[in-house]
Amino acid sequence: MSAASPTIDETRSRPSEAVVDWVRRNGWTLGLLGLLALLLIYTRMINSNYGVAGIQALAISILPLALAAVAQAICVISGGIDLSIGSMMALTSVFAAANMQGQSEEFAVAIVLATLVFGLLLGAINGSLIVVTRVPDIVVTLAMAFVWGGSALLVLKTPAGGSAAWLKNLVLGPIGVDWIPKAAIVLLVIVAVIWFPLRRSRLGLSIYAIGSNQLAAFRSGVPIGRTKITAYALTGLFSAFAGLSLTASTGIGNPVPGPYTLMSVAAVVLGGVSLAGGRGGVFGPIVGVVILQLVQIDLAFMSLDPNLSLVTQGLILIGVVMFGSLLQWRRSRR
Amino acid sequence: MTPLTHASERRDPTNWRRLLRERPIIPLSALLLVLVATYAVVRPGVVNADWAGVMLRAAVPLAILAGCQTLTMLTGGIDLSVGAVASMAGFVVASLVSGPGFEVGLLVALGAALLAGLLTGIGVGIFRVHPLIMSLGVSFVVLGLANAWQIIMVQSSTGVPPELRTIGSERLGQLIPYSFLVFLPLAGLLLIGLRRTGYGRMLYAVGDNPVAARLAGARSWQVLVVLYVLSALMAAIAGFLLSGLTNVASVTLANSLVLPSVAAAVIGGTSIFGGRGGLGGTMVGALILTIISALLTALGQPEAVRQVLFGSIIVAVAALYARVTGEA
Secondary structure, three states, rough: OOOOOOOHHHHHHHHHHHHHHHHHHHHHHHHHHHHHHHHHHHHHHOOOOOHHHHHHHHHHHHHHHHHHHHHHHHHHHHHOOOOOHHHHHHHHHHHHHHHHOOOHHHHHHHHHHHHHHHHHHHHHHHHHHHHHHHOHHHHHHHHHHHHHHHHHHHOOOOOOOOOOHHHHHOOOEEEEEEEEEHHHHHHHHHHHHHHHHHHHHHHHHHHHHHHHHHHHHOOOOHHHHHHHHHHHHHHHHHHHHHHHHHHHHHHHHOOOOOHHHHHHHHHHOOHHHHHHHOOOOHHHHHHHHHHHHHHHHHHOOOOOOHHHHHHHHHHHHHHHHHHHHHHHHHHHOO | OOOOOOOOHOOOOHHHHOOOOHHOHHHHHHHHHHHHHHHHHHHHOOOOOHHHHHHHHHEEEHHHHHHHHHHHOOOOOOOOHHHHHHHHHHHHHHOOOOOHHHHHHHHHHHHHHHHHHHHHHHHHHHHHOHHHHHHHHHHHHHHHHHHHHHHHHOOOOOOHHHHHHHHOOOOEOOOOHHHHHHHHHHHHHHHHHHHOOOOHHHHHHHHOHHHHHOOOOOOHHHOOOOOOHHHHHHHHHHHHHHHHHOOOOOOOOOOOHHHHHHHHHHHHHOOOOOOOHHHHHHHHHHHHHHHHHHHHHHOOOOOHHHHHHHHHHHHHHHHHHHHHHHOO
């Protein structure tokens, strides 16, 4: 696979073949969407009141985790893993909240942009350390999780700060029809504007290439180090988006990292991204996040112990991965 | 990812490099002494036998959890469920002590840990799930079940049993902590087990080259299932000691020790890719982390600075290893 040429040219020969091929390649995501549809129907069945308000609450509650899952997906696709996403989210969130408090709405625009650049920088530092020191990703990002988390505590000791009104309005409430939550649109726009063009670009292809076979990518002329650093920088950027969404939805910045790092790994695996790298996309993980959240809501409706939802999430994660590896095993035996 | 030039093929490595590669425990012990000396300078007159006992007592639970990480990392894995399992074990004992009794509590906790380890082991060994994901999933399950158990048991009074408090926090002759006396035979068994038994060799073999190990006739799935059960049981013991030390029984008690336990193993010279490392370095690594933490507290630094420094030290030490050994 050469890095410069587009990947999908050869499948365009006949439309029907292209459709079959598309379905095969996105089988996992389509399966997830089917599961999601079933879950939504089931939710409606056990609670006939579930409607507009439910969808709105769902969209708000998944936004930070969905962005974290996109962040994780990008670096997992590049063959790495980032265990510092939760800490980067906390750091960017408090950075934004501490600087926006008591400032004008216009100034907040500059702060938001600065936060995004800040996130990009954090990710680039992670990536550079991995490339320069040649220490495994897990170790470096695990250690950097301490560093970023500690820095967040240095910015704000306790949950505090503020958020500009426009930032809050950006994610809260519906847009147009009652059924469409703003948060979902924000998520789609961010992903559509940044990830989709990137994926088609030379850089995006390089990210997939170094994830699927680093040596082959190197021999095809892909700059390994630079691509890896860029992938981690993108992870940092999406972590900053996730951190901003936390600030926007809560109105403050919390220096204590949430459970986002590990949940993002769960969502990525559930979303069909191979932990070995090079395979998957960002849409699957987003659907995975919605499913994980919806299961939690359903269990609450069934008036089960909320703690059992944690058990269910763990079992879903284990079950999905075991199922995936069984499929792979059977395929390789054939 | 295979290193193109193997480290051992390089000519004329300087002495300290070879020392760090082959006997990391010697430079690490030197670092430990430097840290102790720094502490003695910062807090004159504090460093004595009594202080050493206190430090040792604080380091024991971390050292056991880091032992879990070392064993799993030798096979190229990692066990993120140790925090949840340790907390669960401590909590189960505390919740059963007023009813069925202390011994029953210990047995139930160990049984639950065994089941959790078995689940992780089956996933990793038989279904070939990535250890990171499998142990993560199991930690969710364990934490959730422990939480549910907490709600069931909320009527009955829970408290850390006096036996555990004695073992976890008191010291023999006001000097040697009892927890260290629990730790010593455990560490001895593990050290001998790793160096002298076939199973220990098998752990290194599976981690160093899984394909070669399989071709040589090692049943790696059996090795892995036993390994994760062992890791969960050790985590449970660490949980008992930790709840005794802190006099707290909480289902999230040991969660904050998960990342430091990985850090201690990495500092101790165990490679996360498997096949290289040992328990000796890890034990010193756990002591180093405990003393750094105490040193920063003595300097009046807030928790935040401690975390930043912790992280930086881990990256720096791991980078040093990577440079010296020519591999990660």
